[in-house]
Amino acid sequence: MRLTALDEVSERLGLKRGQGLAEARAMFPKIDVMDEDGAADQGLLEAIADWCDRYTPLVALDGREGLFLDITGCAHLFGGEEALLRDILGRLLQMGFDVKGAISSSPGLSWAACRFGRGGVIADRVTAEILAPLPVNALRIDEVTIAALYKLGLKRIGDLMPMPRAPLARRFGMHLLLRLDQALGHNEEAISPRRPVAALSAERRLAEPIQAEEHILQLSGQIAISLKSELEARGVGGRVFELVLFRVDGRVFRIAAGASQPLQDPKRISSLFSERLNAVHDDLDAGFGFELLRLNVLQYDLFKTLQGDFTGNGDSEISLADFVDRVSARLGADCLQVVEPKPSHVPERAEIFVPAIAARIVREKTEEVFAFVPRSDRPLRLFRHPELVDAFAATVPDGPPRRFRWRRIVHEVIRAEGPERISPEWWHDAEEAEERDYFRLESEAGRRFWIFRAGHYVAGETAPTWRVxxxxx
Amino acid sequence: MAEHATAQETLFALREQIARLEGKSLPALAAAEQADSAADPEGRKARDNQPRLPFGITQMDTALEGGLPLDGITEIRSLLMGDAGAASGFALSLASYLKARQPNEAPVLWIGDVVSTQEAGVPYSVGFKQFGLSSRDVLYASPRKLDDALWLAETAVASGAVVATILEIRGNPRHFGLTESRRLGLRAKAAGRPLFVLRHAGEEEASSASFRFLVEPAPAAHRHLPDGSMLGGSIGHPVFKLTLEKSRNPAPLSLLLEWNPHDRQFSLGRDAGEAFSFRNPPAHPGARLPASADRQDRAPALGTVMAFERAS
Structure with missing residues (x-):
């Protein structure tokens, strides 16, 4: 077992990462050792990344212990780069994290400056000066290359910079030069943010944290008002909204709500979240309150402006969409469904259920989807899995049974219609799938069933099964 | 004297309020309205505009005081889970009948019950279409809990976004009692939208539904041939055996109702006399057969009300 992480005291004592546990114990018998919990570490890092969303939407994870923040165009909101860095580091320190940070024009340089340099804000013109005294480890290259460079006496980045590039590339591969260029800012490097950037977003910072649900709703309504003008300018309405709540102690809650129609109206946006908040009620622990609220528009669609008429006919569509949104927000999108017909003659494949919110309830007069129209009657309720019945005295080879037992009750058949033969779809089903002969049966009580025989009566083989x-x- | 008159007026106002809450017409109120109507027949018509959907069948419409109420709860009950087909069919035929007579494009909401879906099957839209409800006319909801289902029904009825709401319930759950049904009833009244409570395998229970039907399966009608005759042995339009269990009308009504999915129209069951086969007699045969006097009477039409003459 080896040491994977150290605290400040043990670092001062001279212990190192990667050292054997037995060796460390031999040197300092009293050290406390804890098992590594990689998942928890990752969770913590992601929570911090979530928290960092308050500064910029572009936050990327960097390995197990670092974060990249793309602050392009964000720094002025916090009073400049210096102030921004101070704010981040100060707040994280208050939460109990010892953090180093650097701001520079390339991710590679910031990475090196954080880990091997002094951090801080690095201006573009001093890039080479800052980088030159740092060891080659600061270039994010693998151990083998580092060891080889050390062997040749190339210990600092400054040693590499004046070297001719071609021999370096030939000996150590292109990767070394790529990393060097990235650190110097000659080569563009993109970070991969954890979350897609919201199409539109508005936020409200609060001097006094809020806890109550109605305050959250009221504020989200106000934020939605500030979003409205931007939505109108683009001629779009939001389909999926996300309310991000930053709690005082750093936890971040994200509540997403979808709408079946593009929305601009702040009241309807806010009412989406009133249902969502009701649904997530227990999971949303306000604690000491939320200090920052942000409303993101994750998806949007063209907004059709409808002029209301005097008869008020347009209202029914809106109220239906509103109803669908409210139900989907509260009970989940899967709760409310519509049926889409499918071109298949097999009964159970003739339709699928799709969430109403996705299916555009208020459809334009679209052309009818091609669907198989059966000639004979179909039942009102269909079993997901056809249930086995014991059929008695069926007319061999292709007649209906005289009576059958289903769920321990014997039904006498009075009338029967059929058979209707439904063949399996060879392009979906296996070869051994059987033809079904369907019958409509009416029992003496007046109940009507849809029963089929899978397969045929063949002499010398077991009788086919009957299912309802x-x-x- | 003046005080007395004021008290009378307060009392009258209170009575009026109670009557309105209960949806009844007070004799005094009715008299006053009649006096009004004599002076202003148009106003009377407007005030009398209680939304009702007539069936076009005299017996039914008389028993239902003009037709199916469009601003309240109608309960549809079945005795057994095995009768789920008939009960669902009747509820859907009501919705379809209603949909056919309303010009707007709003859908019908079907709120399913999880266990009933497992027991009696998933609503099948192809069958619905043949039954008179096209696939885009129906919204299916499958809430996990009864509380969610009730919330959903209330929201749907109150929003006025759907033509009719069918709430499927199994048995008599404790959480769906008089209070809840009263609440739903008030919502329905305010929004003017009907709510059909489809209760599978349920007992009779006090609720704020204005009418309650007991639905039992009945043999289907025969198929019609183009020349007007019937095709023997075929299974045609569905027939429901209805018993109006709860209504203001004290005489119970029992009839066979046939649903024509093509015309989306109800009619009285044709072969009412032979509805019950020899092997499966109705539970109380005595109640339906008249006592024979000196000779055997012919079978009376089903569902007629026998009222005795006043003794004095």
Whole structure:
């Protein structure tokens, strides 16, 4: 077992990462050792990354112990780069994290300056000066290359910079030069943010944290008002909204809510979240309150401006969309569904359920989807899995049974219609899938069933099974 | 004297309020309205505009005081889970009947119950289409809990976004009692939208539904041939055996109702006389057969009300 991380005291004692545990114990018998919990470390890093969303939407994880923040165009909101860095480091220190940070024009340089230099804000013109005295480890290259460079006496980045490039590339590969160029800012390097950037976003910072749900709703309504003008300018309405709540102690809650129609109206946006908040009620622990609220528009769509008419006919569409949104926000998108017909003659494949919120309830008069129209009657309720029945006295080879037992009740068949043969779809089903002969049966009580026989009666083989697949009115 | 008159007026106002809450018409109120109507027949018509959907069948419409109420709860009950087909069918035929007579494009909301779906099957839209409800006319909801289902029903009814709401319930759950049904009833009244409570395998229970039907399966009608005759042995339009269990009308009504999915129209069951086969007699045969006097009477039409003459 080896040491993977050290605290300040043990670092001062001279212990190193990668050292054997037995060796460390031999040197200092009293050290406390804890098992590494990689998942928890990752979780913590992601929580900090979430918290960093308050500074910029572009936050990327860097390995196990670092974060990249792309602050392009954000620094002035916090009073400049110096102030921004001070704010981040200060707040994280208050939370109990010992953090180093650097701001520069390339991720590679910031990485090196944080870990091997003094950090801080690095101006573009001093890039080479800052980088030159740093060891080659600061270039994010693998151990083998580092060891080889050390062997040749190339210990600092400054030693590499004046070297001719071609021999370096030939000996150590292109990767070394790529990293060097990235650190110097000659080569553009992109960070990969954890979350997609919201199309539109507005936020409100609060001097006094808020806890109550109604305050959150009221504020989100106000934020939505500030979003409205931007939405109108683009001629779009939001389809998926996200409310991001930053709690005082650093936890971040994200509440997403979808709408079936593009929305601009602040009241309707806010009412989406009122249902969502009701649904997530228990999971949303306000603690000491939220200090920052942000409303993101994750997806948007063209907004059709409808002029209201005097008869008020336009209202029914809006109220239906509103109803769908409210239900989907509260009970989940899967709760409310519509049916899409599918071109298949097999009964259970003739339709699929899709969430109403995705299916555009208020459809334009679209052309009818091609669907198989059966010639004979179909039941009102269909069993997901056809249930086995014991059929008695069926007319061999292709007649209906005289009576059958389903769920321990014997039904006498009075009338029967059929058979209707439904073949399996060879392009979906396996070869051994059987043809079904469907019958409509009416029992003496007046109940009507849809029953099929899978396969045929063949002399010398076991009799085919009968199943009930649905019930009629 | 003046005090007495004021008290009378307060009392009258209170009575009026109670009557309005209960949806009844007070005799005095009715008299006053009649006096009004004599003076202003147009106003009377407007005030009398209680939303009702007539069936076009005299017996039914008389028993339902003009038709199916469009601003309240109608309960549809079945005795057994096995009768789920008939009960669902009747609820859907009501929704379809209603949809066919309303010009707007709002859908019908079906709020399913998880266990009923497992027991009696998933609503099948292809079958719905043949039954008179096209696939885009229906919204299916499958809430996990009864509380969610009730919330959903309340929201749907109150929003006025759907033509009709069908709430599927299994048995008599404790959480859906008089209070909840009263609440739903008030919402329905305010929004003027009907709510059909489809109760599978349920007992009779006090609720604020204005009418309650007991639905039992009945043999289907025969198929019509183009020349007007019937095709023997075929299974045609569905027929429901309805019993109006709860209504203001004290005489119970029981009839066979046939649903024509093509015309989206109800009619009285044709072969009412032979509805019950020899092997499966109705539970209380005595109640339906008249006592024979000197000779056997012919079978009376089903559902007629026998009222005795006043003794004095």
């Amino acid at each position: 697949h649905g019930i009629f009115a």
